[in-house]
Amino acid sequence: MASGKKRGKQTVVFDNPPVLTAWSAVVGPKEGDGPWGKDFDFIIDDYMFGEKTWEKAETKMLRETIKLTLSKRFFTPEDVELLLAGDLLNQTVSSNFAARELQIPYLGLYGACSTMAESLVTGSMLMDGGFFERVVAASCSHHYASYRQYRFPTEQGVQSTPSTQWTATAAGAILLEAGGTGPRVTSATIGKVIDMGQTDMADMGCAMAPAAADTIKTHFDDLGRSTDYYDLVVTGDLAKIGMAAAEQLFIRDGLVPKPNYSDCGVLLYDETQGVDAGGSGCGCCAAMLCGPLLKKIVNGDISKLLLVATGALMSPTTSFQGESIPAIAHAVAIEM
Amino acid sequence: MGSIFMAFLIGGALCLIGQLIMDFTKPAVTPGHILVGYITAGAVLSGLGLYQPLVDIGGTGATIPLSGFGHLLTQGTLKAVEQKGILGALSGGAEAAAAGITAAIVFGYIIAVIFNPKG
Amino acid sequence: MNVPNPDKLKKIEIQEYDNLLQQIKPKPAIFTNCVWAFTVGGLICMLAQIIQNYLLSTGMSKIDASSITSVTMIFLGALFTGIGIYDELGKKAGAGTIVPITGFANAIVASAMEFKREGYVFGVGARLFSVAGPTLVFGFAVAVLIGLIKVFFTS
Numbered sequence: 339m340a341s342g343k344k345r346g347k348q349t350v351v352f353d354n355p356p357v358l359t360a361w362s363a364v365v366g367p368k369e370g371d372g373p374w375g376k377d378f379d380f381i382i383d384d385y386m387f388g389e390k391t392w393e394k395a396e397t398k399m400l401r402e403t404i405k406l407t408l409s410k411r412f413f414t415p416e417d418v419e420l421l422l423a424g425d426l427l428n429q430t431v432s433s434n435f436a437a438r439e440l441q442i443p444y445l446g447l448y449g450a451c452s453t454m455a456e457s458l459v460t461g462s463m464l465m466d467g468g469f470f471e472r473v474v475a476a477s478c479s480h481h482y483a484s485y486r487q488y489r490f491p492t493e494q495g496v497q498s499t500p501s502t503q504w505t506a507t508a509a510g511a512i513l514l515e516a517g518g519t520g521p522r523v524t525s526a527t528i529g530k531v532i533d534m535g536q537t538d539m540a541d542m543g544c545a546m547a548p549a550a551a552d553t554i555k556t557h558f559d560d561l562g563r564s565t566d567y568y569d570l571v572v573t574g575d576l577a578k579i580g581m582a583a584a585e586q587l588f589i590r591d592g593l594v595p596k597p598n599y600s601d602c603g604v605l606l607y608d609e610t611q612g613v614d615a616g617g618s619g620c621g622c623c624a625a626m627l628c629g630p631l632l633k634k635i636v637n638g639d640i641s642k643l644l645l646v647a648t649g650a651l652m653s654p655t656t657s658f659q660g661e662s663i664p665a666i667a668h669a670v671a672i673e674m
Numbered sequence: 675m676g677s678i679f680m681a682f683l684i685g686g687a688l689c690l691i692g693q694l695i696m697d698f699t700k701p702a703v704t705p706g707h708i709l710v711g712y713i714t715a716g717a718v719l720s721g722l723g724l725y726q727p728l729v730d731i732g733g734t735g736a737t738i739p740l741s742g743f744g745h746l747l748t749q750g751t752l753k754a755v756e757q758k759g760i761l762g763a764l765s766g767g768a769e770a771a772a773a774g775i776t777a778a779i780v781f782g783y784i785i786a787v788i789f790n791p792k793g
Numbered sequence: 794m795n796v797p798n799p800d801k802l803k804k805i806e807i808q809e810y811d812n813l814l815q816q817i818k819p820k821p822a823i824f825t826n827c828v829w830a831f832t833v834g835g836l837i838c839m840l841a842q843i844i845q846n847y848l849l850s851t852g853m854s855k856i857d858a859s860s861i862t863s864v865t866m867i868f869l870g871a872l873f874t875g876i877g878i879y880d881e882l883g884k885k886a887g888a889g890t891i892v893p894i895t896g897f898a899n900a901i902v903a904s905a906m907e908f909k910r911e912g913y914v915f916g917v918g919a920r921l922f923s924v925a926g927p928t929l930v931f932g933f934a935v936a937v938l939i940g941l942i943k944v945f946f947t948s
Contacts, residue, residue, distance in 0.1 A: 677842055677846060678839055678842045678843060678846070679839075680842075681835075681838045681839050681841065681842035682835035682836065682838060682839040682842075683835065684838070685834050685835050685837065685838025685839065685841075685893065686830075686831040686832065686834050686835025686838070686889075687831070687835075688834065688892055689830045689831060689833070689834025689835070689886075689888045689889040689891075689892045689893070690827050690830055690831040690834070690888070691888075692830065692834075692887075692888030692891060692892045693826050693827050693829075693830035693831075693887050693888035693889065694823070694827065695888075696887060696888055697821050697823045697826055697827075700821065705891045705896070705900065705924075706900065706924050706927065706928075708888060708891050708892065709891065709896065709897055709900060709924065709927075709928045710927050710928050710931045712892055713928050713929075713931055713932040713935075714931045714932065714935050717932055717935035717936050717939065718935060718939075720939075721935075721939035721942075732838075733842050733845065734838050734839075734841035734842040734845050734859075734862060735835070735838040735839075735842065737841075737859060737862075737863070738837065738838045738841045738862075738863070738866055738893045738894050738895075739834070739838070739892045739893055739894070740892060740893070740894060740896070740897055740928070741892075742894070743863075743894060743897070743932060744932050744935065744936070747932050747933065747935075747936035748935070748936045748939050748940075750936070751936040751937065751939060751940035751943075752939065752940060752943055754940070755940045755943045755944055755947075759944055760941070760944050762940065762944075763937055763940030763941050763943070763944055764937060764940075766936075766940060767932070767933055767936040767937065767940070768933070771932075773860045773861075773863070773864055774860070774863045774864060774867060774894070775929065777863075777864040777867045777868065778867050778871075778897065778898055778901055778925065779901075779921065779925075781867060781868050781871040781872075781898070782871055782898060782901040782902050782905060782921050782925075783905065783917060783918070783921060784871075785871040785872060785874065785875040785902050785906075786875070786901075786902050786905035786906045786909065786917050786921065787909070787913065787917060788875060789874075789875035789876065789877075789906060790906070790909070791877075791903075791906050791907050792877050
């Protein structure tokens, strides 16, 4: 039964690690004002992005991010064999509509805020399996489009709590190729859905932290790696409070969280930007990865990165019905 | 001047109670629940004769919070019952609250059509 | 052999995690929230009282003055929602902006505004009542019930 590429319970190791040959990140105004503004490829200055609705703006953002990524290698959409993308909106419409315009063969994914890792893992496995040689992995989110679906109308005066996270307006896309130079996806751990009975929609970080901790522990166990193997372990959007919870769980599991652990939700914004606990959304870790993090790898600041993107898998309906929030986390190792 | 100060005091106190309810029941109680809760509580207290004294003391401090709207509905109903019996039970509330409800619907619609949300 | 019940184990695990979160989660700033709610809610009611006193001074009947005051406050609540100020205030004042009738207007307009792209009938028109609907349902239901009780006891 055991395949040559699988290690331990949930981890895969690639014989021919796909290469990240091009990537780009497009973000909204607030993200552009944040600490990493200069590391993103393009900052849109208006949440409508020249469109009539937020949903259209999100589609355009994803589409343009993918096109920009391809243009860095002088490719057109016809040169790409597969697009793997997802977002937060119902029926993942932003990705569906972007794929309609790009005309790249497409598989839509939903992993909530973990989608960037989900698309990278899926793409890498399909490539290492020999099915494709050129795949784009992407995800995006739009603050106002998702806020209106998941929470209260934006103009309703609702008090935010310290644990509330700000859904990022951002998109990231990565071109994976079978050969070439650049960072490579070397291994990945596919997470289980973990539910620790959390019900607070205004505190996703604490609902997702156990999933992140579980996936990270499994990753290190499956590969028999020591915790200082990576230069940086970064979780996707647990934000301040969730990250604090995750650190406690790491300690419980015998992992040393500091100093090479951080979280995209904490990194994306400044304290002064009024985002409470930090960022969230598919675009948050997508843009952090495709902006500052990959730049650091290319510049040689870090050479081994473990991205653990987390996602909260509830819907407004299940929350209204009193269900707790199930969460997932996938880990992707990117090494230079 | 006295009435203005009392409006501040009673109105503030009613909002304070709402805030305490929200802070201690997080995240179960949403703003929507507060609105429904206040109108219901106001209507019930009014039926028990307990809300009118608050209005006498606080003026708009008691009528402007949504509990005051519940009070208005109950008082309208009770008055109409005295005049028309069982028909009044159905017509009284809407008659008393007609201006407020119509204003909310019409102004709400117009404002929503004119303005766009941020972002 | 005594096999531990997996449900029970899960419950213990959840309990342990909740205990952990208790230590990590910042306590809501209840005192600050209350000061904000009291002050802003009080000021809104105070503004209404000023309007009402003025109307009464013109010789208007108490019932009419009260109605016009409510209508004015509803209008102001809707307007400040439209120009994007009310939600900013609400982020700080919480119940201070929800409990007064201006908060009712805010909830109505905020839900309606966002759904303009879905059309003026099933977008704005229907969403207008997403919060107002339940509120009115409960208000009317209770008032009618009280009316019926009165009918029953007086006859």
